Amino acid sequence: MSEPLSLSDTSEEEPATRGVRISSAASPARRRAFAEALAAWTLAGPAVFFLLVLFFLPVLGVFVIALTDWQFGARSLSFIGLANFRQVFADAVFRASLLNTVVYVLIVVPGTIILALLIALLIESGKSCRSFYRAVHFLPFMATLTAMAIAWEALLHPTIGLVNQALAGLGLPTANWLRDENTALPVLAVIGIWQNLGYAMVLFLAGLKGIPQDLYDAADVDGADLWLDRLRTVTLPMLGPVSMFVVIVVALRAFESFDTVKVLTQGGPGHASEVLLYTLYRESFEYLRTGYGAAVAVVFLAIVVTLTLVQVRVMDRKVHYQ
Amino acid sequence: MGSAIFHGDVKVTAMASVLIDSIRKNYGTASVLRGVSLSIADGEFLTLLGPSGCGKSTLLRILAGLDVQDSGSLLIGGRAVDGLRPKRRGVAMVFQSYALYPHMTVASNVALPLRMRRLSVFQRFPLLGRLLPATARIAAEIDVEVTRTAKSLGIGHLLARKPGQLSGGQRQRVAVGRAMVRHPAVFLMDEPLSNLDAKLRVQMRAEIKELHQRLGGTFVYVTHDQAEAMTLSDRVAVMLDGELLQVAPPQDIYADPDDRRVAEFIGSPKINMLEGVVRERGLIDVAGATITIEADARAGAHLTLGIRPEAFHLADHGGQGILTGFVRMIEHMGSDLFVHLDLAGIDHPLIARLLAERAPHIAPGQTLHVGVRPDRVLLFARDGRRLRRQAESGRASVTPIRESA
Numbered sequence: 036m037s038e039p040l041s042l043s044d045t046s047e048e049e050p051a052t053r054g055v056r057i058s059s060a061a062s063p064a065r066r067r068a069f070a071e072a073l074a075a076w077t078l079a080g081p082a083v084f085f086l087l088v089l090f091f092l093p094v095l096g097v098f099v100i101a102l103t104d105w106q107f108g109a110r111s112l113s114f115i116g117l118a119n120f121r122q123v124f125a126d127a128v129f130r131a132s133l134l135n136t137v138v139y140v141l142i143v144v145p146g147t148i149i150l151a152l153l154i155a156l157l158i159e160s161g162k163s164c165r166s167f168y169r170a171v172h173f174l175p176f177m178a179t180l181t182a183m184a185i186a187w188e189a190l191l192h193p194t195i196g197l198v199n200q201a202l203a204g205l206g207l208p209t210a211n212w213l214r215d216e217n218t219a220l221p222v223l224a225v226i227g228i229w230q231n232l233g234y235a236m237v238l239f240l241a242g243l244k245g246i247p248q249d250l251y252d253a254a255d256v257d258g259a260d261l262w263l264d265r266l267r268t269v270t271l272p273m274l275g276p277v278s279m280f281v282v283i284v285v286a287l288r289a290f291e292s293f294d295t296v297k298v299l300t301q302g303g304p305g306h307a308s309e310v311l312l313y314t315l316y317r318e319s320f321e322y323l324r325t326g327y328g329a330a331v332a333v334v335f336l337a338i339v340v341t342l343t344l345v346q347v348r349v350m351d352r353k354v355h356y357q
Numbered sequence: 358m359g360s361a362i363f364h365g366d367v368k369v370t371a372m373a374s375v376l377i378d379s380i381r382k383n384y385g386t387a388s389v390l391r392g393v394s395l396s397i398a399d400g401e402f403l404t405l406l407g408p409s410g411c412g413k414s415t416l417l418r419i420l421a422g423l424d425v426q427d428s429g430s431l432l433i434g435g436r437a438v439d440g441l442r443p444k445r446r447g448v449a450m451v452f453q454s455y456a457l458y459p460h461m462t463v464a465s466n467v468a469l470p471l472r473m474r475r476l477s478v479f480q481r482f483p484l485l486g487r488l489l490p491a492t493a494r495i496a497a498e499i500d501v502e503v504t505r506t507a508k509s510l511g512i513g514h515l516l517a518r519k520p521g522q523l524s525g526g527q528r529q530r531v532a533v534g535r536a537m538v539r540h541p542a543v544f545l546m547d548e549p550l551s552n553l554d555a556k557l558r559v560q561m562r563a564e565i566k567e568l569h570q571r572l573g574g575t576f577v578y579v580t581h582d583q584a585e586a587m588t589l590s591d592r593v594a595v596m597l598d599g600e601l602l603q604v605a606p607p608q609d610i611y612a613d614p615d616d617r618r619v620a621e622f623i624g625s626p627k628i629n630m631l632e633g634v635v636r637e638r639g640l641i642d643v644a645g646a647t648i649t650i651e652a653d654a655r656a657g658a659h660l661t662l663g664i665r666p667e668a669f670h671l672a673d674h675g676g677q678g679i680l681t682g683f684v685r686m687i688e689h690m691g692s693d694l695f696v697h698l699d700l701a702g703i704d705h706p707l708i709a710r711l712l713a714e715r716a717p718h719i720a721p722g723q724t725l726h727v728g729v730r731p732d733r734v735l736l737f738a739r740d741g742r743r744l745r746r747q748a749e750s751g752r753a754s755v756t757p758i759r760e761s762a
Contacts, residue, residue, distance in 0.1 A: 264481075
C-alpha cells in the first residue's frame with residue numbers, strides 16, 4: 036500500500052529515482068508471485084502433461100485425420116476437407132448404425148432405470164437377505180462383458196440354447212435370437228440392461244439411504260401415506276440427483292456399447308445390430324479407412340457431448356432444488 | 358369436536374383432549390417408555406421436557422402414529438387412536454428438521470396436507486387429474502386457504518420459493534404453516550426451535566406462544582430446553598429414563614418439585630444439593646451449620662437439602678442457620694452475582710445468587726456468611742423423593758397425573 040504514496044512523493048522532484056524505488060519495492064512481491072506460479076505449474080504440470088499427451092492431442096489428431104483420406108499403414112495422405120463427413124452422412128450403413136444406436140439407447144436407458152429403481156425399492160423395503168440381493172444384481176456389472184457375452188450366446192443358441200428350450204417346453208414360439216434382424220438389436224439391448232442394472236441399482240440404493248426418514252414421517256402425517264403417494268411426494272423427488280447421474284452414465288455406456296455386438300452379432304444380420312462404435316471400429320481397423328473412421332468418431336463424439344450437456348443443463352435445474 | 362369453522366380471519370380449531378394411558382415401548386432390550394400416563398386438556402400447551410434419550414420424542418412419535426407402542430392406549434378427543442394411521446388421528450407435526458419437501462415450493466408444501474385430504478387419488482393424478490370435474494374448484498379453494506395461512510405467518514411473499522432458498526426462521530414458519538393449514542385438533546412439535554440461532558429461537562418462541570393463543574388448539578411440545586418449557590407451557594411434564602417424574606405448571610416444577618431429579622434438571626445455575634442429618638425435631642446439621650427446619654423425619658435420618666441459588670441472602674456473621682464458606686469465584690451477571698462458595702465438608706462449591714447492589718465488596722478468598730429461609734429449603738429423602746412439610750403437603754400434587762374428565 037505504500038507504493039502509490041512513494042510514487043506521488045517522488046514523481047515531481049526526482050523522476051530518475053522513481054524507477055529504482057518501484058523496482059526495489061516491487062521486486063519481493065514479483066519474486067513471490069513468480070515462486071507461486073512456479074509452484075503451481077510444478078504441481079499441476081504432470082497432470083497437465085498427461086492430459087495433453089493422452090487426451091487433447093489424440094482428440095486433435097482424430098479431428099485432423101478426419102479431414103484426410105489416410106488409410107491405416109499408407110505412406111501418404113492428402114487433405115480432402117469435409118469430404119469424409121459428406122460421405123458419412125450419405126452412407127446408408129452409417130445412418131442405419133446411428134438409428135440402431137438411438138433405438139438401443141432408448142431401450143437400455145429407460146429399461147435400466149425403471150428396473151434398477153424397482154429392484155432397489157424392493158431390496159430396501161425388505162428386511163432379509165439384502166446384501167445377497169445386492170450382490171446378485173451387481174455381479175453382471177463386475178463381470179467381463181466379453182466372457183458374459185459368450186455365456187449369453189450359449190443361452191441364446193437356436194437349438195441347444197436354454198432360452199429356446201425353455202420356450203419350446205412351454206409351447207411358446209422360439210427364434211434364432213441373434214441371427215434374426217427383428218430380434219438381434221432388442222436382444223442386445225436386453226443384455227445391455229442386464230449388465231447396467233446392478234450399477235444403477237447400487238446407486239439408487241445409496242440414494243434411498245440418503246433420504247431423511249423425517250420426510251417420510253412428514254408425508255405420513257400429511258396424509259401422503261399410500262405407496263404411490265410416498266413415491267411421488269418423497270422417494271422420486273429425493274432421488275432426483277442420483278437419477279440424473281444414473282441416466283447420464285447409463286446413456287453414455289449404452290452409446291459406447293461395443294463388446295456384445297462384436298462378440299455376438301458383428302453388427303448383423305445385415306446391419307440390423309450395427310451400432311456407432313462398431314461401425315467406427317470396422318471402418319478403421321477392418322477396412323483400414325482411418326480418415327473415414329476418424330470422421331465417424333468426430334460425429335460420435337459430437338453426439339455424445341451434446342447429449343450429455345443437454346441432459347446436465349435440463350436436468351440439473353430440475354433435480355437440485357435450490 | 359366438529360370440523361374447523363371460519364369466522365372471517367378467526368379460526369376455530371376443533372379441539373381435543375389427549376389421554377395417554379400406561380404407554381410402554383421397548384427397542385430390543387432397552388426400555389424407552391416405562392408405562393407413561395398423562396392427560397392433556399383441550400387447548401392446553403403441554404411440554405415434554407427431558408434430556409436427550411429420555412423417551413420424549415418417542416412418546417410424541419407414538420402420539421403421532423409414526424411409532425407403535427408395545428402396550429398402553431391413546432385417546433385423542435375421547436376417541437381411541439391406537440392402530441390408526443397418522444392422517445386419521447387429527448394431529449399435525451412440526452419436525453426438528455422441519456422436513457419440508459425440498460422439490461416443492463412453499464405453496465405446495467403448505468398445500469400438500471389439504472390436497473391429500475380433499476382430492477381423490479384420481480384427482481391428484483398428474484395431468485389427467487386436472488381434467489376431472491371439481492379438481493379445479495377444490496384446488497382453487499386450497500390455494501385460498503394456503504395464501505391465508507401463509508399471510509398469517511408472514512410468509513405470504515415466499516409462496517413461490519423453494520425451501521432451499523429460505524432462511525432457518527422462514528423454513529420454521531413454513532413447517533408451522535403446513536401443520537396449521539388443516540386445523541388439526543392437536544399440534545405435535547418435536548424440538549422445533551433447536552436448529553435456530555439463539556436470537557431467532559427467542560423470537561420464534563414468542564411466536565409459537567402467540568400461535569397457541571390464536572389457534573387455541575392442543576399443543577404437545579417436546580424440548581430439552583428448560584427455558585422453552587418454562588416460557589411456553591401451561592404445564593410441563595418432566596421425563597427421565599422413560600418415566601414421567603412430574604407434571605405441573607412451570608412455577609410448580611421450579612419451586613415445588615416432587616423429585617430430586619426434577620429439581621436438579623430445572624434451574625440455571627443448578628440447585629445446590631447439600632447432605633444433612635436430622636439432629637432432633639426441627640434441627641438439621643448441614644455443612645458445619647445447623648438449620649432450623651421442620652422435617653418429617655426422625656433424629657439421625659440422612660436427608661438432602663435442595664437450595665436454589667437465589668434462596669440465599671447475605672448475613673453479617675455466622676450463627677444458627679447461617680452457612681459460612683470461602684469465596685472461590687464470582688460471576689458477574691449484571692444485576693446479580695453468582696458467588697461460588699467452598700464449604701467445609703462439601704466437595705463441590707455452593708452457588709449463591711446475590712443481588713449485586715447488596716453485595717458490593719465480595720472478593721475471592723474472603724469468608725462469607727449466607728443465610729437461607731427455612732421455607733425455601735426443599736427436603737429430599739435418600740431415594741430422591743421429596744419430603745414435604747405438613748403445611749405444604751396439603752396443596753402439593755402428589756401424583757404426576759392431573760385427572761381431567
